[in-house]
Amino acid sequence: MDTTYDPALAGEGADDGQPLLYPRIDCRDVSVFYSGKQAVFDVSLPVFDRSVTALIGPSGCGKSTFLRCLNRMNDTIDGAKVTGEIFMDGENINSSHIDPVLLRSRVGMVFQKPNPFPKSIYDNIAYGPRIHGLVDDRQELDAIVEKSLRRAGLWEEVKDRLGQPGTSLSGGQQQRLCIARAIAVRPEVILMDEPCSSLDPIATARIEELIDELRKRYCIVIVTHSMQQAARVSQRTAFFHLGHLVEMGDTDQIFTSPRERRTEDYITGRFG
């Protein structure tokens, strides 16, 4: 697989469902400051479409912070400042004329802890399409809810109790509900911030299967603490340390023959 960044390929799509490696998002010299303290240092990273990119690294290395740059969730934090350029479809999403609300409808996000709204399962999914005006009538909405739940692999479990509160589901189901909620607004990119860290191994396995399924349609960026998980689900891996991007490349290459010493130390368990 050719993994080097080729701008000529940017923006081209393919419908065969096969992973097609061209950068969907291209980050250049991204730095993040929290109240003047720098947390991420000049990270340049292409994120490829129809693949899973895993961000790994020890706690506090800035991988979550970097992830949150991709849908400008850092805007909601007081004192956070992002510099550098992040291109998506030829637009710098950090520029002031990009509306973060619009951006977030194209870049969905799943959080560490499942956070369904305290509403019905149906309303959890329907909320996004409603506020974005994606549907005209109830039937269309029903269709979106069903499709999203099916893609998240939750439909069979909840189809008879869509009116029940989303918080009544189990942890793993809640997380899949959150994924379905993110899918419902038809994003192109899905960001996942340690989506399995609060789940048991069985629920984790289901989510991982789901991620593998989803990568056929979406560009997925996942932050994970578990190197096994990164090895299992991702095609590309980026290793962060102390706010710096140390190394990135194909997952196989990172885990078998890392170029950097620090990467090797980390994945062999010598620190972190």
Added chain:
Amino acid sequence: MNNAQDNPFRSEKALKRLRRRRNADMRFQGYGIVALGFALFALVFLISAIAWKASGASTYHVIRVDLELSPQTILPEGDASPEEITRNIEGFYSLVRNDLLTRFPEANETVQSKRAFSSLIDRMAVLPLAREVADEPHLIGQTTSVDVPLSDDVDMFLKGAAPRAIFLRVGEASSPMRNAEEGDFKIEVDRLNKVSAKIAAIGQHGAEPTVLLVADKSVGRIKSMEDGDVILEILTGRQDQFDGASVKAVIIPSPEDQRSVSDQQIAWALALKAEGVIKRVPHFSLLTHTDSTYPELAGALAALVGSLLTMLVTAAVSIPMGIFAAIFLEEFAPKNRLTQIIEVNINNLAAVPSIVFGLLGATLLLGTFGLPRSAPLVGGLVLALLILPVVIIAARAALRAVPPSIRSGALAVGASRMQAVFHHVLPLALPGMLTGAILGMARALGETAPLLLIGMVAFVAEVPSSTTDEATALPVLIYSWASNAERAWEPMTAAVIVILLAILVLMNLAVVLLRRKFERRW
């Protein structure tokens, strides 16, 4: 190996330390229970003391007579307009008094006795009757049963509150024997000699107590007593009613010149009570009448409505303002020095003495803006300012209790900040916000000081109908009734306190129900 010193479960030192720790634990719990018990005791004591006081005002005595509302007396000028009817209080009054006077010929004898008899009923006591007749003029000329409240002094005596009296059954009387002096006679009463020593001991400060003997509808005063033989002076009724009758003694310790009711008035009241003309009835007028200078006529209706109107204004201003201020500060405002200063000042404002808000209202609302004095509008605005910090602080706490993950979730699916707040955060925070608001309102309901300063202490005889009418409020009414001298106001004041407490309890109940109904977990 088996040495106790080596076993960590049995070593002396460890056990000693453990004991000390357990004792400290028990001591701490003990303090807590003592503190709780004291608080509980104080609360129960307070509530029962007030309830006990107020129970005296739950009933009162009225004179219930059948009256012919003759047009000559109540319409001396023949004009049957409602204004004319209500103005002719004197006519109604003489109607009631003359009906009663027919029962007591001795009251008609002198001007003094007639005046003493008249003061059994206050002149204004017939005003509700006059109003009723004015509303329904067809009653004129008909005979109808009317209730007229008894003067508060007599009412208090009959309730046994003041002056205190002791009622004793003293057995049967012998046939009366005429004594030397006119009007006096001598009788023997069964058991009177057994209690005579007791009676003498009751007298206050060495003075002889007054002892009245009651037989049926006749009342006599004991002039002297010797071995169960008494010389009795008839105050009202006939001496032959004592003949063989079962006699009740009424012993009044305080001397006649130190009381507000004379022996003669007491005699009349006892006779009327024996006749069934004076009845003890539930004191509904406490809730249906407005304020009055006569305790038996006074009611809390005007103050109740005034409080309600004031609360309406307070709620309308403070709840939306407080909630929106809290939403802005908590969810939208940038965290900088300015918002920090605002935050600190809101917290400080909550600690400002309420009277300061009254001063502010007096100068700003009355002085600068020229709003009407004594109006619920001004009172409501002042109280709204007073509880605004409380509402804001409670609302912010409620917002802060909503987990940030809900906001992130909403933002991540592309909701705007406002959508995230209004669709997701606000519904979760609302029960908490309303709890704070209702508690703030409860505080406002009990506030007196600021209302005094903006003139809501006025005597209000009319039920206010709008927020700009002259009005007073329940706590202010309590304040003004409590400063009245007459004894009769004491149970009345307690009764209004009970009304106020009942409203507060209802509000707190609403808080509990609201919380239970809408509390959601996430």
